Amino acid sequence: MSIVTDAKAGRITEEMKIVAAKEELDPEFIRRGIAAGRIVIPLSPYRKVKYGGIGQGCRTKINASIGASSDIVDMEMEVAKARAAEKAGADTLMELGTGGDFLGMRKAVCDAISLPVGSVPLYQAFIQAAEKYGSIVHMTEDELFKATEEQAKLGTCFMAIHTGINQVTLERLKKHGRYGGLCSRGGAFMSTWMLHNEKENPLYSQFDYLCEILSEHEVTLSTGNGMRAGAVHDATDRAQVQELIINSECAEIAHDKYDLQVIVEGPGHVPLDQIKTNVQLMKVMSNYKPFYMLGPLVTDIAPGYDHITTAIGAAVSASYGCDFLCYVTPAEHLALPNLEDVITGVKTSKIAAHIGDMIRLGKRDEDLAMARARRDLDWEKMYSIAIDGEHARAVRNSRAPGDEDACTMCGDFCALKIVNQHYDLAK
Numbered sequence: 370m371s372i373v374t375d376a377k378a379g380r381i382t383e384e385m386k387i388v389a390a391k392e393e394l395d396p397e398f399i400r401r402g403i404a405a406g407r408i409v410i411p412l413s414p415y416r417k418v419k420y421g422g423i424g425q426g427c428r429t430k431i432n433a434s435i436g437a438s439s440d441i442v443d444m445e446m447e448v449a450k451a452r453a454a455e456k457a458g459a460d461t462l463m464e465l466g467t468g469g470d471f472l473g474m475r476k477a478v479c480d481a482i483s484l485p486v487g488s489v490p491l492y493q494a495f496i497q498a499a500e501k502y503g504s505i506v507h508m509t510e511d512e513l514f515k516a517t518e519e520q521a522k523l524g525t526c527f528m529a530i531h532t533g534i535n536q537v538t539l540e541r542l543k544k545h546g547r548y549g550g551l552c553s554r555g556g557a558f559m560s561t562w563m564l565h566n567e568k569e570n571p572l573y574s575q576f577d578y579l580c581e582i583l584s585e586h587e588v589t590l591s592t593g594n595g596m597r598a599g600a601v602h603d604a605t606d607r608a609q610v611q612e613l614i615i616n617s618e619c620a621e622i623a624h625d626k627y628d629l630q631v632i633v634e635g636p637g638h639v640p641l642d643q644i645k646t647n648v649q650l651m652k653v654m655s656n657y658k659p660f661y662m663l664g665p666l667v668t669d670i671a672p673g674y675d676h677i678t679t680a681i682g683a684a685v686s687a688s689y690g691c692d693f694l695c696y697v698t699p700a701e702h703l704a705l706p707n708l709e710d711v712i713t714g715v716k717t718s719k720i721a722a723h724i725g726d727m728i729r730l731g732k733r734d735e736d737l738a739m740a741r742a743r744r745d746l747d748w749e750k751m752y753s754i755a756i757d758g759e760h761a762r763a764v765r766n767s768r769a770p771g772d773e774d775a776c777t778m779c780g781d782f783c784a785l786k787i788v789n790q791h792y793d794l795a796k
Contacts, residue, residue, distance in 0.1 A: 371587055372412065373628035376404035384410050388422035398426060406620075407657045409527075409630040411461065411485035411589045416524035418485045421460050423632065424659035428730065429687040429722035432487070432661075432695045433459040433715050436466035437474060441705050444474055450711045451478045457715035458756075459696070461527070463487040467496055467554070471516075476523050485526035487591065490517040491572075495558040505558055506565040513571060514582060521586035528583070529634065531555045531593035532619040533612035535573045538596060539563065542608035549669075552599025552637065559595060576619055580627040590623050591661060592616035594634035600669055604639045605647060617655040624658075632693065633658045635686075639665040644682060648689040661693040662686045666701075675701040676714050680721040687725020694718050716757055723756065744794065746774045746785055 375382050381396045385403065388410055389396040399422060402408030408424035423430050433454035435447050447466065454462055462484045464475050471493040479486050494516040498508035517528065531553075539560055542551070551557050559570055572579055583590055596612040598604045616633055623629040633655045639647055644665065651660050665682040666675055679697035687694065698706040698714035706714065726732040735754055742750035748765070752758035768777045775783035788794065 371584065371628045371630075372410060373403060373406075373624065373630055376400045377628065384412060384420045387420045388427070391420075392422055392427050394426055402426065403630070405657075406624040406631060407659070409589050409632060409659050411487075411526035411630070412587065413485075413524045413526045414587055415522060416479055417483070418524075418526060419483045421485070423460075423661075423693050425657065425692075426730070427692065428732065429691065429725050430460040430693050431458070431715060431718045431722055432461045432463055432693065433457075433711060434463040434465050434695060435478070435706070435711065436464050437468045438466075438705050439468040442469035444469065444477055446708070447474060448477050448481045450706070450708055451482050451484075453708055453712050454715050455482045455484050457712045458719050459484060459715045461485045461487060463489075463529070463695070465489055465492065467492050471497070472519060472523065475520060475525070479524045486524065487527040487529065488520050488525050489529045489555055489593065490520045491531060491555055491558060493520065495562070506562050508562060510571040510575070514575075514578065517579070518582050518586070521582065521588050525588060527589035527591050527630075527632065529555065529591045529593040530572055530579065530583075531559050531570070531595040532572050532576060532579070533592060533614075533616035534559050534563070534570050534595045535615060536563070536569060538608055538611045538615060541611040542596060545607045547598075547600075547606070547608075548602045549598065549600025549638070551596075553593075553595040553597055555593055556595025556597075573615065573619075576622065580623050580629060583623075583629055584627045589630040589632060590620070591632040591634055592620055594636060594663060597634075597636040597663060598638045601638045601640045601667065604636060604643050609636055610650070613651060613654060617651075617658075620655055620658050631658055632661045635660055635662045635665075635691070637663040637665055638669065639667065639682060641667045641682065641685060644685045645689050648686060648691050652690055659692040660690065661695065662691045663695045664697050666697065672702045673699055675699065676717045680717045683718055683721035684724040687722055688728035690729060691725070694722055719756055741795075744785060744789075746783075746789070 385399045389399045435450040464478045494513040495505040499505045596608040620631040664679045666678045667682040671678045683694045696714040696718040698710035700706040700710045739754045755761045770777045
């Protein structure tokens with residue numbers, strides 16, 4: 370029995386109570402949201418995880434992605450990144466390795482942290498096929514479903530499954546063309562396999578079988594975004610929208626027929642003026658399923674600073690109703706992220722999520738508390754409220770002021786201190 374089955378039957382589970390307490394919501398609100406498919410709580414029967422709600426009424430959540438590549442395989446480093454992401458405040462973690470021991474790496478990561486862990490099982494299936502047969506195009510359908518089940522049994526809580534790539538989607542892509550090509554690794558793998566074998570995507574043609582596997586292991590389905598734009602000039606094109614249509618239909622089947630929790634993934638590179646359109650289109654089309662935005666990056670010309678371009682897009686996305694944000698690190702488009710990149714990516718996205726929640730949920734109490742602490746020059750209070758209080762303290766101490774009440778920005782002429790000596794502006 371799944372958490373969706375319980376919710377539809379009117380039962381409030383322990384997971385729902387925990388999430389309700391965290392979100393300061395009524396447990397019945399959480400139950401109704403899960404029953405309707407508008408809230409998910411990623412979990413697994415194989416490992417205990419921190420429960421977090423994603424979706425309607427819940428705070429915007431942050432995912433951090435890690436994983437070895439064919440160039441760099443270091444299991445200890447990936448485990449260290451996973452722990453760093455959890456400590457920095459990530460709500461979930463995706464292990465997206467494309468090199469080394471797929472199952473061993475994922476098990477080590479799952480064992481090291483308490484966050485819900487996600488994956489993309491087709492990576493394993495296609496890359497192992499390339500190693501075994503000499504090319505990804507020789508992967509068998511059974512190998513794809515076997516990889517999915519293997520990863521589920523490790524305690525994977527949610528999976529990005531590329532259900533929306535079918536023959537119609539590919540036809541839209543070919544007819545419309547792309548300025549920036551196809552940036553999704555999963556999309557590139559699956560479309561190449563389909564074209565070579567002249568066959569339909571098995572994740573679409575055998576969707577019922579896929580749902581049976583996910584249901585057995587209570588994995589949350591995240592409908593993958595294989596047609597997402599890799600350049601702002603390709604945003605919201607026909608292939609992306611066609612995939613969203615298919616994913617929304619699959620999401621409905623998965624939730625209504627199989628009692629699966631479902632997330633719908635959204636695009637990656639989107640100019641600022643198209644973000645509202647993308648969020649609203651996805652929400653309406655999927656019947657308000659939780660929306661997982663990969664970024665988004667709002668310009669293509671800032672490599673090395675893409676965590677900043679993403680934070681701008683993510684804040685706007687969250688304000689319009691995006692529920693779940695995948696971080697982007699400074700290394701995006703350049704290199705495999707290192708430990709510091711992961712930490713920076715998480716903290717930058719946490720800022721963006723908070724800014725979005727100030728609009729979408731009216732969450733401004735912390736900002737009010739910070740305003741009062743700054744007015745009162747209460748530095749310890751400021752550090753306790755800050756998203757990264759340790760960093761704030763370290764910056765101030767690195768340029769220590771002569772006057773302990775002020776900072777070296779203003780020194781003896783601190784505006785707040787001057788006014789506090791002559792006025793009482795407390796509210």
